[in-house]
Amino acid sequence: MEQCADVIVVDDGCTDGTAEILASMDGITVVTQPKNSGKGAALRAGFRKAREMGFAYAITLDADGQHFPEDIPLLLQANIDNPHALIIGERRDLDSMERSGGSKFANAFSNFWFCVQTGRRLRDTQTGYRLYPLKHLPCLQLLTSRYEAELELLVFSAWNGVKIVPVPVNVYYPPREERVSHFRPAYDFTRIFILNTCLCFLALCYGLPLAVLRLVRTVVYTVYSLLFFLVWTLLFLIPASAACVLFIRNRQKRTWQLHRLLCFVGKLVMRWHGIPGVKRRMVNEYSEDYSKPAVVICNHQSPLDLMAMLAQSPKLTLLTNDWVWRNVFFGFAVRHAEYYPVTDGIDTILPKLRSLVERGYSIAVYPEGTRSPDCSIQRFRKGAFRIARELKLDILPLVEYAPGKALPKGGKYLRKGIFHVETDRRIPYAAYSQHGDDKDIASWFRKYYQRRYEDLRDRLDRE
Numbered sequence: 001m002e003q004c005a006d007v008i009v010v011d012d013g014c015t016d017g018t019a020e021i022l023a024s025m026d027g028i029t030v031v032t033q034p035k036n037s038g039k040g041a042a043l044r045a046g047f048r049k050a051r052e053m054g055f056a057y058a059i060t061l062d063a064d065g066q067h068f069p070e071d072i073p074l075l076l077q078a079n080i081d082n083p084h085a086l087i088i089g090e091r092r093d094l095d096s097m098e099r100s101g102g103s104k105f106a107n108a109f110s111n112f113w114f115c116v117q118t119g120r121r122l123r124d125t126q127t128g129y130r131l132y133p134l135k136h137l138p139c140l141q142l143l144t145s146r147y148e149a150e151l152e153l154l155v156f157s158a159w160n161g162v163k164i165v166p167v168p169v170n171v172y173y174p175p176r177e178e179r180v181s182h183f184r185p186a187y188d189f190t191r192i193f194i195l196n197t198c199l200c201f202l203a204l205c206y207g208l209p210l211a212v213l214r215l216v217r218t219v220v221y222t223v224y225s226l227l228f229f230l231v232w233t234l235l236f237l238i239p240a241s242a243a244c245v246l247f248i249r250n251r252q253k254r255t256w257q258l259h260r261l262l263c264f265v266g267k268l269v270m271r272w273h274g275i276p277g278v279k280r281r282m283v284n285e286y287s288e289d290y291s292k293p294a295v296v297i298c299n300h301q302s303p304l305d306l307m308a309m310l311a312q313s314p315k316l317t318l319l320t321n322d323w324v325w326r327n328v329f330f331g332f333a334v335r336h337a338e339y340y341p342v343t344d345g346i347d348t349i350l351p352k353l354r355s356l357v358e359r360g361y362s363i364a365v366y367p368e369g370t371r372s373p374d375c376s377i378q379r380f381r382k383g384a385f386r387i388a389r390e391l392k393l394d395i396l397p398l399v400e401y402a403p404g405k406a407l408p409k410g411g412k413y414l415r416k417g418i419f420h421v422e423t424d425r426r427i428p429y430a431a432y433s434q435h436g437d438d439k440d441i442a443s444w445f446r447k448y449y450q451r452r453y454e455d456l457r458d459r460l461d462r463e
Helices: 018-023 039-052 069-081 101-118 149-159 185-247 251-271 305-310 331-336 346-358 383-391 429-435 438-462
Strands: 007-012 028-033 057-060 086-091 130-133 164-169 278-283 294-298 316-320 362-365 394-401 417-423
Touching: 007 018, 007 039, 018 028, 028 039, 039 057, 039 149, 057 069, 069 086, 069 130, 069 164, 086 149, 101 149, 101 185, 149 164, 149 185, 185 251, 185 331, 251 278, 251 305, 251 316, 251 331, 294 305, 294 383, 305 316, 305 394, 316 346, 346 362, 346 383, 362 383, 383 394, 383 429, 383 438, 394 429, 394 438, 417 438, 429 438
Parallel strands: 007 028, 086 164, 278 417, 294 362, 294 394, 316 362
Antiparallel strands: 057 130, 086 130, 394 417
C-alpha cells in the first residue's frame, strides 16, 4: 500500500486470521473465495475484479513475502516503455540462492518447455511477480486452476503476439526452516507434465498457425500500404504537381494548389485505408480551422507523422528534413509548395516564412528535429520557438500517440496499432513568451508534451 493506492487481495479460502486482518485495513478490495481452488482460480478472480473496477493493468505479487513491493516502479517503468506488454519480474541471482532441488528443477523444466512451445527464451517463467495487460490477455478461462496456470498464461500470451518483457527484481528466500510451501512434488509435477504435453500439441495446431498468420498479415499490410502510396503518388500527386507548376504561372496560386494537393494526399492516407491494421483518429476538440496563422508543433515518432500533419489543413507550410525535400516521390511537390528544409538555417528562411504568414499560412515544425526511436518525448530544439517569437505567432500543439509503434523509426514492416492525433488549444504569444528565452520556452513545451503524452497513454490504454 506504500507503493500503490489500489490493492486487491484474493482471500482464497484462508482458515487463519487473514480475513479479520484485511477487514481492519482501509483501502483494500477483498475478493473472497469460499475455499482454496488454486492459484489459477485466484488469479482469474483477481483479474476479473480489476477489470470490473476499470483497470487496464494489474501487478501480481505472491503473498509469501518473496517479492519486494519496492520493485513495483521497475515494472511500471517497463510498462511505460512497452505498452500492452506482459512484464515479468525476473528474480535476480536465482542460481546462487539456497533453494530446494524441486524448485530449481521446476523452473528449469518450465523454461525449457516454454522455449519449445513458443520459440522464445525466458530465464524465469515461474515468477509470480508480473504486470499483466488485462485487455490483451488471450483468455481468462484458463485450462488449469492451480500452480501451473502462470505458465499457461505466458504461453498463450506469446502465441497471441503479446510482447513479454523480463525485468530483473529482487527476491527473498527465508531460511529453510521458516519456509512454507504447498507444492506437492509428485502430484504437481504430474499436472505440469500433462499441461506441457497438451501445450506442445496446441503449439502445432494453434500457436504455430497463429504465428504464420501474423507474419502473413504483416507482409500483406506492408505491401498494401506501400502499393497504396506508390499508386496515388505516381498516378496522381506527381502528374498533378507537374501540371500545377507548368500551367499556373502565378506563384501564390500555384503554392495554394500544391498545398491543397498535399493536404488531399494526407487525408487520403489518414482517413481512408492507406494504413491497414492501424486505428487512426484525429481529434479536434477546439474546432481549430487554421484561419489565423500560428506555429504548429508536434512530437515526432514515425514516417507516418508527415501524413497526419499534411491532413490538417492546406494552410500549413512544413519545415522539413533534407530527406523529405529531396524525396523522389513527393520532393517535387514539396519544393514548389514553399516548404523549406531546416538545414537552410533560421536566419535564411525567416523572411520567406514571414511572407507565408502574411499570406495566411501557418508554419509546422517538429521541434525534436528527428524521430524518436522509442516514442518518448526527446529534447526540443529552439528553432520553432524562435520563429514563433520573431513572428509573434501563437503556438498550436498537436500531440500524437503511438504511430512509432505501428511503424517505428528504421522499421520496415507495418504493425497493428493505433495512430491518435489531438489538436490542443492555441497558446498565445503573450502566454508562452513569459517563460523566458527560446531555450526556456523549448524546455517548458517539452514538459507540456511529456504530461500530455502520459495523459493520452493512460486514457487510451483504458479504452
